[in-house]
Amino acid sequence: MKKIIMYATLDVEVPFIKQWAKDHQVEIKMVEERLTPETVGWAKGFDGIDIQQTHPLDPSIYPTLKSFGIKQITARMVGYDFIDLKLARENGLQVTNVPAYSPRAIAEMGLTQALRLVRKLGYYDQRMSKLDFRWTGLESTEIYNLTVGVIGAGHIGGASAQMYSALGAKVIAVDPVHHAEMEPFLTYTDLDTVLTQSDIVTIHTPLNDETANMLDAAAFKKMKKTAYLINMARGGLVVTNDLIKALQEGEIAGAALDTLADEAQFFEKQAAPEEIPEDYKVLKAMPNVLISPHSAFYTDTAMKNIVEMGLDDVLLILNGKRPNYPVFE
Ligand code: NAD
Numbered sequence: 001m002k003k004i005i006m007y008a009t010l011d012v013e014v015p016f017i018k019q020w021a022k023d024h025q026v027e028i029k030m031v032e033e034r035l036t037p038e039t040v041g042w043a044k045g046f047d048g049i050d051i052q053q054t055h056p057l058d059p060s061i062y063p064t065l066k067s068f069g070i071k072q073i074t075a076r077m078v079g080y081d082f083i084d085l086k087l088a089r090e091n092g093l094q095v096t097n098v099p100a101y102s103p104r105a106i107a108e109m110g111l112t113q114a115l116r117l118v119r120k121l122g123y124y125d126q127r128m129s130k131l132d133f134r135w136t137g138l139e140s141t142e143i144y145n146l147t148v149g150v151i152g153a154g155h156i157g158g159a160s161a162q163m164y165s166a167l168g169a170k171v172i173a174v175d176p177v178h179h180a181e182m183e184p185f186l187t188y189t190d191l192d193t194v195l196t197q198s199d200i201v202t203i204h205t206p207l208n209d210e211t212a213n214m215l216d217a218a219a220f221k222k223m224k225k226t227a228y229l230i231n232m233a234r235g236g237l238v239v240t241n242d243l244i245k246a247l248q249e250g251e252i253a254g255a256a257l258d259t260l261a262d263e264a265q266f267f268e269k270q271a272a273p274e275e276i277p278e279d280y281k282v283l284k285a286m287p288n289v290l291i292s293p294h295s296a297f298y299t300d301t302a303m304k305n306i307v308e309m310g311l312d313d314v315l316l317i318l319n320g321k322r323p324n325y326p327v328f329e
């Protein structure tokens with residue numbers, strides 16, 4: 001029976017891991033710790049390894065895994081920048097990731113927040129917390145009358161386009177790569193058209209040198225005063241201070257943010273008040289801004305897929321086959 005060790009397992013993953021192990025007749029050891037020079041020794045005697053982390057792997061780990069006869073590292077997550085691919089190659093370690101575990105999870109969160117913004121629910125919440133049950137001044141619109149602009153129609157942007165389109169909205173998109181299968185759901189155009197014509201602008205590009213700070217003061221000025229920004233992608237795509245100014249000056253109507261550029265300081269933990277940056281506090285106080293803690297991915301389907309897609313690739317490699325998601329050939 002093949003043996004796989006999984007590092008940094010979460011409680012929510014355990015039932016899916018146990019089921020996969022049973023279905024595939026593989027022995028799996030789960031440990032909560034991440035892969036470090038202190039914990040790498042636990043991999044001795046195992047055939048495969050499956051990890052999840054963001055801290056760069058210590059360089060000593062690669063030759064140690066090689067000395068144990070291990071031939072792969074599977075990152076059960078999208079990002080693998082914490083793995084030194086050169087060292088992995090040099091030590092005969094094939095690397096795989098899970099590039100798209102549930103695009104719909106993130107797309108559904110974006111849609112949910114967009115609908116909350118459109119229906120002005122943040123304003124209603126604010127009023128009702130003061131026992132003010134009047135609706136005066138909070139007339140909203142209906143989604144099928146709106147134009148939704150998708151920036152980056154890949155896995156998540158594409159799923160978003162399909163959902164908005166199913167609700168009857170007009171969907172336009174900007175993406176340097178056009179996918180014929182998306183054409184029933186959207187019309188490709190350019191960035192300026194997306195910014196100027198959309199009632200909802202939803203951004204789903206990767207964060208890189210080209211896309212960093214893409215939505216700045218100039219972009220917000222182009223948007224409709226009634227438009228909403230949805231950012232479920234990466235905080236660094238947006239110049240947060242420019243967004244705050246645009247919201248304060250009424251250049252756009254609201255925003256839903258699952259990520260903020262400086263979130264690493266405070267997200268994924270119980271933060272102390274002094275760890276909370278000013279931009280978060282200002283945004284959080286606005287009734288037309290919805291913030292979630294980088295949790296758009298966190299659904300049962302996503303967890304199941306992360307576990308199964310990662311382990312499937314470990315087993316393919318152990319059986320001498322090509323994995324589904326190799327990071328390099
Ligand atoms: P993807 O690679 O499938 O799609 C990205 C798309 O953006 C591609 O089609 C690409 O051609 C396009 N693109 C690249 N540069 C562009 C530009 N300058 N202008 C317009 N389009 C451009 O990626 P994905 O899996 O859909 O992920 C999208 C984003 O969501 C990423 O930033 C990812 O980090 C983020 N994400 C967030 C969560 C969360 O929990 N909030 C979870 C997973 C992924």
